[in-house]
Amino acid sequence: MNAPTLHFTWSPLAQLTPAQVLEMVSARIAVFVVEQNCPYQEVDAYDASALHLFGWQGSALAAYARIIGPNLKFAEPSIGRVMVAHAFRAHQYGRALMQEAIDLTMRTYPGQPIRLSAQSHLQGFYGSLGFVADSPEYLEDGIPHVDMLCRQPRSNP
Template sequence: MNFVFKHFSELTTTELYDILQLRAEIFVVEQDCVYNDLDDLDKDATHQFLKKNGKIVAYSRLLKPGTRFPDYSIGRVVIKETERGTGLGIQMMEEAKSFILNEWQAVKIKISAQKYLRKFYEDLGFKVVTEEYLEDGIPHFGMLFERK
């Protein structure tokens, strides 16, 4: 399965709708987190996603420096519940890192990781660089991946 990488301006209306639907399904409904998902950063982002049977089942948002953080970043990482535990999240993050490091020639990648996913991201080479903090009422850590 190959992930698709598209800038916002390249997304079809159906792809955009499916992305926003999946993000709402996970962040708002599943995690019971009320926040403004539409933060204007989508317009400047490259959107990574994977379709299975015509539906988007995995997604992340890639941002260049100066949008959310001073460094390149990956955010809004979601895997449809039925696809978790299959290795899809690892594959998605490895491909996102590769895209940012190779296409954008980045040296560092920043993420704001939910606390319960700390080990998942550490296993992908990210290191905790902040104290624990609350983001939208959920405990997070700032984490950084650096090219070796």
């Protein structure tokens, strides 16, 4: 049986409700700080200028990513903080989330390549979406990462 479809919404930070901000921050901390046992400053200055993409399963936040414009974090627009909440991982929502993030980035910044900083073990997943590693592996907050660039995004197979 197929998993229920995610409903996507997106907004700049200034247009989110306090409840949406709290849900976003709580979900990101649950995944990136608590689950990955990685204490770091999860909320950062990029949140103020980012587009925040929410993947909803009913009223529950199942997936999230943020899009940062060009010349802020990288020269290219970038996708980051990509996460699927633990309770929803069996549904394979990561691909749907990334396809939506790529589409939103392409609409917002047409004709530009897209960059991301990927946890190294996810290179195959991001590669299946058209991203290619273009940096040596490096540690970010104690986790191996690699920069990846997508010039020609691939459609969802």
